[in-house]
Amino acid sequence: MSTAITSPVIQSEPVVHKARLWLPERVLFTPAALEEPWGQQILARVQSLNLPVEELSRNRVTGLRGETERETYDIAKRTLAVVTAPPSQFKLSPIPPSADWQFHLAEGCPAHCQYCYLAGSLQGPPVIRVFANLPQILDNLAAYEHPGETTTFEVSCYTDPLGIEHLTGSLAECIRYFGTRPDAHLRWVSKFNGVDELLDLPHNGHTRCRMSVNAAPISGRFEGGTASVTSRLQALRQLALPHSQGGGGYPVGLVIAPIMPIEDWQTHYSRLFDSISSSLDFDCDLTFELISHRFTPGSKEILTSWYPQSKLDMDESTRSVKRNKFGGLKYVYDSGTMKSLRHFFEQELTKRFPQAKILYWT
Ligand code: SF4
Missing domain, CATH: 3.40.50.12110 (Rossmann fold)
Known part of the structure; x- marks a missing residue:
């Protein structure tokens, strides 16, 4: 049922690079x-x-x-x-x-x-x-x-x-x-990591800082000009650590997006969850937001003109159509794929992060 794209060779060591300042x-x-x-x-x-x-x-x-x-x-x-x-x-x-x-x-x-x-x-x-x-x-x-x-x-x-x-x-x-x-x-x-200037701000617990992360084959292939996922997680750790440990003491969150059922997706996303666990190995106010990949006819046309060589899967024939109340349509994964992705994410995250809240799956 899943729409697989072929994964590139998997590196055993995580990629760590800070985003170059733009x-x-x-x-x-x-x-x-x-x-x-x-x-x-x-x-x-x-x-x-x-x-x-x-x-x-x-x-x-x-x-x-x-x-x-x-x-x-x-x-x-x-x-x-x-x-x-x-x-x-x-x-x-x-x-x-x-x-x-x-x-x-x-x-x-x-x-x-x-x-x-x-x-x-x-x-x-x-x-x-x-x-x-x-x-x-x-x-x-x-x-x-x-x-x-x-x-x-x-x-x-x-x-x-x-x-x-x-x-x-x-x-x-x-x-x-x-x-x-x-x-x-x-x-x-x-998807950047330069958080030093934010750590001492008087946020009063009213700002939730989130990092957008993804499985290594997806972030490595499709997210040009960003910091590596490892650097993003280090930045999130800094934001979440209490002031007494040199951190920002912020409520934090992970947006896992866009979720794609690539080849061996369970393994790749499990590795991502492991990295999140080791970065946030202390009590913190943590949320998750889970967003599966989708596209519209308009976004596909623009993305194809911007990235003509891209290997991003935007094959309408493997997707389901979802219409909004204004008649616009988007292409999402079929319900079987969605169900198995959602079940896996919710089960694994609840098991690994029992204190965290999953805000939504879409
Ligand atoms: S998805 Fe678009 S807006 Fe978000 S980091 Fe990438 S280029 Fe920027």
Whole structure:
């Protein structure tokens, strides 16, 4: 029943590499972004890294298209644009099952995952746009809190906030803000590992830091430009360790995604669980989120133009179709495959991490 892709040769030692700090080749500022104090703070960071800065004459980012989609991708992924979030960003959308609401400190990501969730979600060239009016974006959130109960906000739907943190400082600012809100919690997820600047922040237990991880053949083959899973787990350990042991004392989580029934998937995912256990070998507030691989006709078309050589399995004939209430469709694994994956994940994780909570399977 399973849709298998062939695994590459398995290394016996785990791969450990930190993500290289992303240094864009071009940094564009709109005039409006330069008027914002937070934009000036980003400018100072960018200048301290000796990156070339261009001030645009208008508040629009244009001229990033190449001859082909792949060329456009290459240009855009090397470009940071500092802009102000448009008014539409101040009307929040729900984001079940991850959180009550999503908000954005940036759109676009410097990594190169061949299954990227952003393909088809964001329009235009995949330039990394960061928002210079972050204080206003944060001020807007209080109106969305549900009085008397904890409201959760997800900040990593359209970017990897840790992957650009050295250029923005915006994730730290969000964590500080949520530390002051009695009834609001922040959630973020990453495939990067540079967490040192986050460890001493006054988060007040209101931020859950998660790392997105996967089995070695999947992360090794499909997740370009990210930190290795081993480095991500080391970073998560640092975030979760209590302050008394030099850690951040944060609630933490693992997002295992996108789950794929590759050849020998039980063995590969069991190895991943072993690595998680040895990284988090102390009591901590831990959650799991489990997301199986899916794609849409639109995301497949974009991903194929970005990664024409990719071996990612997106064969519609082996998948089931799932429709949403607006008529859109996505391709998921058939119900037998889904059942056996889900059963395995839930059983193994419950056995190994009895204190942890599995938030959802999808
Ligand atoms: S880290 Fe996430 S957002 Fe960035 S390229 Fe990979 S899947 Fe896309």
